[in-house]
Amino acid sequence: MGDFLKYEQDGKVATLTMNDPDNRNPLTGNSAAAEFVAMAARIEADPSVRVVILTGAGAAFSAGGNVKDMKKYQGDAIQPMPIRDEYRRGIQRLTLAMYNLDVPLIAAVNGFAIGAGCDLACMCDIRIAAESAKFAESFIKVGIIPGDGGAWLLPRVVGMSKAAEMAFTGEMLDAQAALSCGLVSRVVPDDQLMQTARELADRIAANPGPTLRLTKRLLREGQVTRLDSLLELSAAYQALAHKTAEHAEAVNAFIEKRKPDFG
Known part of the structure; x- marks a missing residue:
């Protein structure tokens, strides 16, 4: 299926691991979008999967968009309409696939969840953060808007006022601040993150x-x-x-x- 998403299933629980730790698991400039779409279809078609845990390899959950890859949009070589279509065929398909996944989805946020990475966590139903986790709706810091649907997702998680503060400043939230605003439902020590996510997944998976x-x-x-x-x-x-x-x-x-x- 690809090299970005690692899939493991243990009983009724599937774990998806974004597996490009050297680049902090970016969601653009690679095969991430296509792999997420294909994986969502696979899970939808498999009734043996009752819960999915999503996490990232290494020190980041996901750094979001690949800023180095955005260099290609400069100059006259590419015009606005092809860029629009690239978003529609790429990261926005990821958003629709993950948000519309019928299986309960737990984000185990193990480090930086930045830009589209923060929004990816918001596509999940439940978010658990390691103590080292950091969150930012940081698009404004690189002069762009949330092209992945973050302006729709984030307010539904933290409310409009906090979402506006995050989007307008682009500033980082630590795990405790994320807990305070409802971005995550709990914060646990780093070495307990996956165990906590799995215990919750097992309690959910015990149901029909x-x-x-x-x-x-x-x-x-x-x-x-x-x-x-x-x-x-x-x-x-x-x-x-x-x-x-x-x-x-x-x-x-x-x-x-x-x-x-x-x-």
């Missing part, structure tokens, strides 16, 4: 796989739709959930006073 995917989809739709529309969708999803083998097992286990077995 089909219903986990339906629940995540409802949470996503709930961010962008009216209450009455979401209720209609919830009724349809509930009808599907009631007819799953996992629901039948849960009901029978409750009645029989035993622990359910969801496979």
Whole structure:
């Protein structure tokens, strides 16, 4: 599939590791976007995967866009329309693939999450930070805007005021500041990051796989739709959930006073 994303599956939990530590796991100027899109499709098609953990190799989660690669946009050799198309076919496809992934996604942020790297963490459902983690919506520092959808993602995670502060200053947040503003849900010692993420993933994966995917989809739709529309969708999803083998097992286990077995 490529060399950027390393895939490992242990039971019902898959771990994705961005694997270009020498360059701090950049998301542009390489095959990252195509690999994320392909990996999302692979996971969607595999019902054995109930939870995904995303992390980075080395000292960074992801440094975001490859600034050295942006040199190619200078001068008259490339015009605005091809640049626009490059974003649409590249990093923006990554955004859509990861944000729309039906499987619960945990970001285990092990170091710098900068620019698009910060936004990648915001595409995940849950973010856990190592004590050494650093976050920045830093596009303004290199004279560009969040071309990956960060202006939509970040306010939904930290609120508009904090998102504006981060985007307008480009300043770095340490792990504790990220915790204070809700960018992450917990901070743990560096050497406990992956263990903590895995323990959380195991607690999630203990639940029925089909219903986990339906629940995540409802949470996503709930961010962008009216209450009455979401209720209609919830009724349809509930009808599907009631007819799953996992629901039948849960009901029978409750009645029989035993622990359910969801496979």
